[in-house]
Amino acid sequence: MANLLDFILAPTLVVIAAVSLGVKDLFTGIVFYILFGLLTALAWVELKAPDVALVEAAIGAGLIGALFLAVLGRMESSKLKVKIEVETRSYFLWMVTLLAVALLIFAVTTLSPDAVGLSKHALEAVKNSGASNLTTAVIINFRAYDTLLELAVMLVVTIGAFGLHYSAPARDGAKLQIPEPLLVLFLRLLTPFMVLVAGYLLWVGSEAPGGAFQAGAILTGAGILLLLGKVNLPLNYMSDRYRFATGVGLLGFVLVGVYTVGIGGLFLQYPFSMAKAIVLAIEAVATISIGMILLTLFAGCAGFLQSFTEETKR
Amino acid sequence: MILLDALTILFTGIGTLFFIASTLGILRFPDIYGRLHALTKADNVGLGLIVIGLLFQAAEPSQFFKLIVIWVLVVISGAAACFLIAQTARNMRE
Numbered sequence: 097m098a099n100l101l102d103f104i105l106a107p108t109l110v111v112i113a114a115v116s117l118g119v120k121d122l123f124t125g126i127v128f129y130i131l132f133g134l135l136t137a138l139a140w141v142e143l144k145a146p147d148v149a150l151v152e153a154a155i156g157a158g159l160i161g162a163l164f165l166a167v168l169g170r171m172e173s174s175k176l177k178v179k180i181e182v183e184t185r186s187y188f189l190w191m192v193t194l195l196a197v198a199l200l201i202f203a204v205t206t207l208s209p210d211a212v213g214l215s216k217h218a219l220e221a222v223k224n225s226g227a228s229n230l231t232t233a234v235i236i237n238f239r240a241y242d243t244l245l246e247l248a249v250m251l252v253v254t255i256g257a258f259g260l261h262y263s264a265p266a267r268d269g270a271k272l273q274i275p276e277p278l279l280v281l282f283l284r285l286l287t288p289f290m291v292l293v294a295g296y297l298l299w300v301g302s303e304a305p306g307g308a309f310q311a312g313a314i315l316t317g318a319g320i321l322l323l324l325g326k327v328n329l330p331l332n333y334m335s336d337r338y339r340f341a342t343g344v345g346l347l348g349f350v351l352v353g354v355y356t357v358g359i360g361g362l363f364l365q366y367p368f369s370m371a372k373a374i375v376l377a378i379e380a381v382a383t384i385s386i387g388m389i390l391l392t393l394f395a396g397c398a399g400f401l402q403s404f405t406e407e408t409k410r
Numbered sequence: 411m412i413l414l415d416a417l418t419i420l421f422t423g424i425g426t427l428f429f430i431a432s433t434l435g436i437l438r439f440p441d442i443y444g445r446l447h448a449l450t451k452a453d454n455v456g457l458g459l460i461v462i463g464l465l466f467q468a469a470e471p472s473q474f475f476k477l478i479v480i481w482v483l484v485v486i487s488g489a490a491a492c493f494l495i496a497q498t499a500r501n502m503r504e
Contacts (some may be wrong), residue, residue: 279494
């Protein structure tokens with residue numbers, strides 16, 4: 097049922113998106129983008145998709161916001177002045193956008209209201225999937241191959257982000273600063289709790305909203321807070337541990353696929369008896385990797401990513 | 411049940427008033443310190459009252475504790491963030 101909140105929320109989202117894109121000041125644009133992410137999360141809750149809402153709030157609003165602010169801070173502190181011209185009067189862009197909107201409206205309005213799509217099959221199969229939360233069943237089991245490739249893409253992006261290591265000496269001065277005592281206390285209280293919440297989201301993901309992406313994003317959030325609190329995290333991508341943690345999600349996923357082929361099934365076709373254990377195992381390794389991948393992206397943009405081998409250290 | 415619902419409406423209503431008042435404060439107060447003052451009142455008292463209101467609706471103990479934990483976390487992060495923003499503002503002015 098469309099209620100009053102929806103009628104306020106939907107136009108507000110459009111207005112905030114327009115402000116975020118159109119405003120001249122980049123900082124204001126970022127703030128509005130974060131606001132847009134939070135309200136989008138609220139919209140997902142309204143659409144009864146709490147899993148997506150969690151990801152949108154954690155990644156769309158929190159992490160991307162931190163990423164943008166980090167990049168902006170570096171742009172302003174670097175001697176290289178980057179001039180951003182926002183082109184809002186391009187007729188071509190307007191044409192493409194309007195065409196896309198028209199196609200979307202066409203696609204939605206031509207959907208039969210009685211069409212159930214794949215939901216009937218999905219609901220029937222969920223009891224054998226190893227997860228009672230439908231979203232988790234879809235992501236880790238029904239379309240496991242898509243998720244595997246998503247992890248692969250994220251890993252490739254991260255390897256690209258390795259190139260951002262210390263490319264500007266933005267943090268050299270910051271290392272000498274004494275961390276704020278209140279911030280240190282705050283981090284001591286919050287960090288264990290965030291790790292606990294990540295573990296909780298991972299565990300509960302099989303039967304309630306949660307899962308690897310949400311848990312990983314929480315871990316990343318904890319990492320970002322530690323970095324901003326001037327805790328010297330060993331973010332050295334030359335180290336084997338760092339690389340293993342970043343790639344273990346994809347590795348685990350592929351190993352599970354090889355295993356299912358080995359016992360006579362198809363690639364990533366989980367046997368019913370082991371489905372729950374497999375789903376949880378994949379979620380666990382994916383959580384670590386997603387946390388590391390997202391943290392690497394932030395650390396790269398904010399100038400925290402290190403690169404040294406044992407020789408160069410000495 | 412009706413008593414519990416009435417208490418929920420009472421507490422969340424007062425909490426909402428705090429949020430409205432603090433929003434007004436953010437819009438009207440002249441400087442960043444005043445605005446922070448208004449903002450943290452919404453976080454601490456407004457959210458606290460709304461959480462108290464929602465406690466009457468908690469069906470099981472786990473929900474009860476989760477609500478309290480949410481409030482405590484928001485209070486802690488609100489206090490820390492407020493302090494950091496105020497300090498940054500003061501350092502930038504000097």
